[in-house]
Amino acid sequence: MSRMSRVARFLHRYENLRIARHMLTLSFRASPVVASVNIALILLLAGAAVFTSLAQRYLVDAAGRHAFGAVVVATALGVLAHAGSFALSHVQGEASQDLTVRVARELDHEILGLTARVPTVTHLEQPEFLDRLTALRRGTQALAKSVWRAALGAASLLGLAMSTVLLGGIHPALTLLVAFTVPTVWLAARGRAHYRTVLDARTQSERLERELHALCLRPEPAKELRIAGSAPMLDRRARAQWEETSHALVRARARAVSYEAAGWLVFVGALLAGLAFTLHLLTAGRASLGDLVLLLSLGVTLSSQISQVLFNLSQVADAGHVTRHYLWLHQYAETAGVRSGEGTAAPDRLAQGISLRQLSFAYPGAGAPVLQNIDLDLPAGSTLGLVGINGAGKSTLVKLLTGMYQPTSGEILVDGRPLTRLDPASWAGRCSGTLQDFAKLEFLARESVGTGDLKRIDDRSAVTEAVERAGATGLVEGLPEGLDTQLGTVFEGTELSHGQWQKIALARGLLRDRPLLLVLDEPTSALDPQAEHELFEQFITHARAAALATGAITILVSHRFSTVHMTDRIAVIDSGRLTELGTHAELLAAGGTYAELYTAQAEAYA
Numbered sequence: 107m108s109r110m111s112r113v114a115r116f117l118h119r120y121e122n123l124r125i126a127r128h129m130l131t132l133s134f135r136a137s138p139v140v141a142s143v144n145i146a147l148i149l150l151l152a153g154a155a156v157f158t159s160l161a162q163r164y165l166v167d168a169a170g171r172h173a174f175g176a177v178v179v180a181t182a183l184g185v186l187a188h189a190g191s192f193a194l195s196h197v198q199g200e201a202s203q204d205l206t207v208r209v210a211r212e213l214d215h216e217i218l219g220l221t222a223r224v225p226t227v228t229h230l231e232q233p234e235f236l237d238r239l240t241a242l243r244r245g246t247q248a249l250a251k252s253v254w255r256a257a258l259g260a261a262s263l264l265g266l267a268m269s270t271v272l273l274g275g276i277h278p279a280l281t282l283l284v285a286f287t288v289p290t291v292w293l294a295a296r297g298r299a300h301y302r303t304v305l306d307a308r309t310q311s312e313r314l315e316r317e318l319h320a321l322c323l324r325p326e327p328a329k330e331l332r333i334a335g336s337a338p339m340l341d342r343r344a345r346a347q348w349e350e351t352s353h354a355l356v357r358a359r360a361r362a363v364s365y366e367a368a369g370w371l372v373f374v375g376a377l378l379a380g381l382a383f384t385l386h387l388l389t390a391g392r393a394s395l396g397d398l399v400l401l402l403s404l405g406v407t408l409s410s411q412i413s414q415v416l417f418n419l420s421q422v423a424d425a426g427h428v429t430r431h432y433l434w435l436h437q438y439a440e441t442a443g444v445r446s447g448e449g450t451a452a453p454d455r456l457a458q459g460i461s462l463r464q465l466s467f468a469y470p471g472a473g474a475p476v477l478q479n480i481d482l483d484l485p486a487g488s489t490l491g492l493v494g495i496n497g498a499g500k501s502t503l504v505k506l507l508t509g510m511y512q513p514t515s516g517e518i519l520v521d522g523r524p525l526t527r528l529d530p531a532s533w534a535g536r537c538s539g540t541l542q543d544f545a546k547l548e549f550l551a552r553e554s555v556g557t558g559d560l561k562r563i564d565d566r567s568a569v570t571e572a573v574e575r576a577g578a579t580g581l582v583e584g585l586p587e588g589l590d591t592q593l594g595t596v597f598e599g600t601e602l603s604h605g606q607w608q609k610i611a612l613a614r615g616l617l618r619d620r621p622l623l624l625v626l627d628e629p630t631s632a633l634d635p636q637a638e639h640e641l642f643e644q645f646i647t648h649a650r651a652a653a654l655a656t657g658a659i660t661i662l663v664s665h666r667f668s669t670v671h672m673t674d675r676i677a678v679i680d681s682g683r684l685t686e687l688g689t690h691a692e693l694l695a696a697g698g699t700y701a702e703l704y705t706a707q708a709e710a711y712a
């Protein structure tokens with residue numbers, strides 16, 4: 107093994123210890139009483155099994171000596187130890203489970219927090235990130251219980267050590283029996299490691315299967331699939347994925363079991379040899395009948411202790427495997443650019459504006475750039491219309507400006523300062539508006555709007571104002587309980603039409619009071635023409651008010667040219683390049699793409 111990989115393994119082991127300490131801290135934070143009781147029970151259980159074996163030996167020896175009183179005492183102690191360990195292990199199991207559930211919930215929060223801390227959304231579209239996240243969330247229980255499994259494993263090892271001392275008491279050679287537990291443990295660990303590798307390799311397939319089933323179950327895609335009659339095909343695909351995964355896992359499990367069985371064969375062989383040896387000692391008068399019973403009892407105890415060690419170690423190793431993903435996520439969140447709470451705060455108001463310098467962008471994993479060498483100045487307080495055919499790159503540009511992605515090359519300057527140096531949370535907190543693929547948040551209507559600016563979620567008058575700006579007053583008044591109506595059918599609420607949902611999303615996007623950047627990406631795509639026209643006038647009024655208050659810039663993406671011409675300037679994006687820029691009149695006069703598209707649309711409407 108190279109020096110480097112030895113160092114890496116050492117560090118990883120050290121990290122495992124750090125995580126074990128973290129799990130212990132979380133357990134004590136969850137419940138100091140249950141955690142302390144759990145530790146005490148584990149220590150008690152460690153000695154109980156060996157105590158039972160000892161009581162059996164005294165019982166047989168006392169019977170041999172016809173000492174009735176000793177027989178009664180040994181029997182009572184044996185029964186007490188056995189019953190005690192049975193009851194205590196039950197209580198210990200419950201305590202451990204209770205802590206596991208609580209710590210796993212804490213871990214889930216931690217994982218979501220780490221995921222949200224990454225400033226862009228790039229990771230949410232990366233298969234490697236999603237695979238690791240799936241494996242991690244699948245393994246939070248294993249991680250949560252790892253520290254208790256390690257303690258139980260250590261207790262079983264302590265029990266093994268005590269058994270060794272007792273075996274040595276019969277004859278020193280019998281202590282060798284314990285050495286035969288090593289191949290058993292080693293072979294079982296190898297089998298389990300193989301199983302884990304196969305499980306990890308199937309993570310993407312597991313995600314695909316889940317997604318295919320979700321498509322058939324979520325109301326929106328399900329309707330489309332039903333009309334197209336394609337649900338059975340998706341189900342077949344999901345089933346094929348599942349079968350492939352389950353075959354791979356069954357094969358891996360079979361291999362793991364055969365390894366473990368081979369290990370047990372070695373141990374059983376050694377135990378039989380030990381029994382033959384003790385019989386020989388008995389016939390030679392060098393061992394008592396009690397010794398033979400003790401060996402038989404220790405044989406059973408040893409095999410149960412090995413099972414315990416194997417089970418606990420395999421659980422710890424499973425958790426160790428999950429730890430790799432946990433550390434990877436930590437590392438990812440640490441190194442993914444400036445994090446929330448760091449960097450310079452966004453300015454209170456824009457003085458100069460936003461500038462794009464030689465901005466290019468390619469989605470991670472996609473070869474061709476979506477945006478290329480864009481130079482554009484957006485003066486403070488201005489409005490810009492963004493037009494172009496489908497797939498030209500308009501929404502991508504909006505996402506770059508709001509900080510959801512970082513440019514591949516070139517930069518975005520906010521009042522001359524690179525956007526990458528601003529605190530992402532602070533910048534996000536000053537961007538508002540609505541995206542093309544808006545979310546349908548099935549909360550109370552006021553909450554669904556209020557999530558647009560969490561600090562004002564309980565401010566009814568601010569929410570009502572935003573609803574008015576989005577032209578949704580009539581909609582909200584028509585709801586059974588107005589702003590307090592539960593939206594969506596999933597939680598027994600009122601379902602809205604697609605256009606009504608878009609109005610709620612718009613209200614959410616218009617709630618923030620002092621934005622620096624207002625983006626409206628196809629904000630009225632689902633609305634009727636009359637609502638659309640009224641809304642655009644509202645938008646322009648809102649944009650002017652924001653421009654006065656903070657020098658805010660408004661960007662409006664739309665395929666409807668009749669609305670875009672209300673903006674100060676219009677930019678045409680064609681195959682990721684900025685090809686035209688000017689006022690509506692200038693672009694019409696220039697007779698380029700804009701003029702062509704505008705005329706074609708106007709003629710179509712006429």
Ligand SMILES: Nc1ncnc2c1ncn2[C@@H]1O[C@H](COP(=O)(O)OP(=O)(O)OP(=O)(O)O)[C@@H](O)[C@H]1O
Nearest residue numbers: 231469472476494495496497498499500501502503
């Ligand atoms: N998350 C993504 N990952 C990879 N490629 C993407 C992603 N989103 C968009 N693209 C690609 O980027 C290109 C530009 O997409 P974008 O959504 O910016 O276009 P658009 O001009 O807004 O189109 P439309 O008018 O249809 O909304 C498209 O070719 C699309 O395939």
